[in-house]
Amino acid sequence: MRPCTFLVFLSALAASAGPARAGLPAPAPRAQAAPGRAMLSKGDAGRVLVWGKDIRVLWAPPGTSFRYAPLAFAGFGLRVPGVYDDLAGLGLAGHVAIIARRVPDLPRFTRLPGKDRRLAARIRNVEKAGALGVIVLEDGPLPGRKALGEVDLPVLAMPVAALSPECGDLAARLRAIATTGHPQSQDFIYAPWTTLSLDLPGKRAPAPRRDAHDPDRR
Numbered sequence: 001m002r003p004c005t006f007l008v009f010l011s012a013l014a015a016s017a018g019p020a021r022a023g024l025p026a027p028a029p030r031a032q033a034a035p036g037r038a039m040l041s042k043g044d045a046g047r048v049l050v051w052g053k054d055i056r057v058l059w060a061p062p063g064t065s066f067r068y069a070p071l072a073f074a075g076f077g078l079r080v081p082g083v084y085d086d087l088a089g090l091g092l093a094g095h096v097a098i099i100a101r102r103v104p105d106l107p108r109f110t111r112l113p114g115k116d117r118r119l120a121a122r123i124r125n126v127e128k129a130g131a132l133g134v135i136v137l138e139d140g141p142l143p144g145r146k147a148l149g150e151v152d153l154p155v156l157a158m159p160v161a162a163l164s165p166e167c168g169d170l171a172a173r174l175r176a177i178a179t180t181g182h183p184q185s186q187d188f189i190y191a192p193w194t195t196l197s198l199d200l201p202g203k204r205a206p207a208p209r210r211d212a213h214d215p216d217r218r
Helices: 003-017 119-128 170-180
Strands: 037-042 045-048 056-059 065-073 096-100 133-138 155-159 194-199
Touching: 065 133, 096 119, 119 133, 133 194
Parallel strands: 065 096, 096 133, 133 155
Antiparallel strands: 037 045, 037 194, 056 155, 065 194
């Protein structure tokens, strides 16, 4: 074999063997962008939430960010006048509302229309009440992103255990609704002291400008 042919052969062999076998340092693995940052705080104590285990985004505008937003327990987020209302007397403006994903089959809820039981409809209830965001309590593995209709606020998924002990026994509150048939949200004493901070990557789109003659302008 000619010398130049042999050198070409060695170069091809080294390339096929990879950088490590060719005597070159292996390339550093690419750093993956963090899906987001979240922290649960109570008083002066804060706890960073583990992404994918403690919290996950179901839907959120890019670049969503807020600091120390107080939490408010809102049961199932149901609002059916004259039948059942989790939000009655509950101030949600500037709060992150906590609602359970599933509405149980209870005698109290037999008269609730199916459309009002859907998660998207209940999320819209708390959005209309002024909530800054929504935490959906999950009783199983955290789901991935989902289409939830036309909502502008961030919707997060968290297991009940990830909100303890800062928010007390939320599972007991849901059981109390099942036992009494009445909401258990108005006396959520943890709201003033338990807060959520959230940072999601991306650049948030600016709010659309409204013309002076736009009838929807406020």
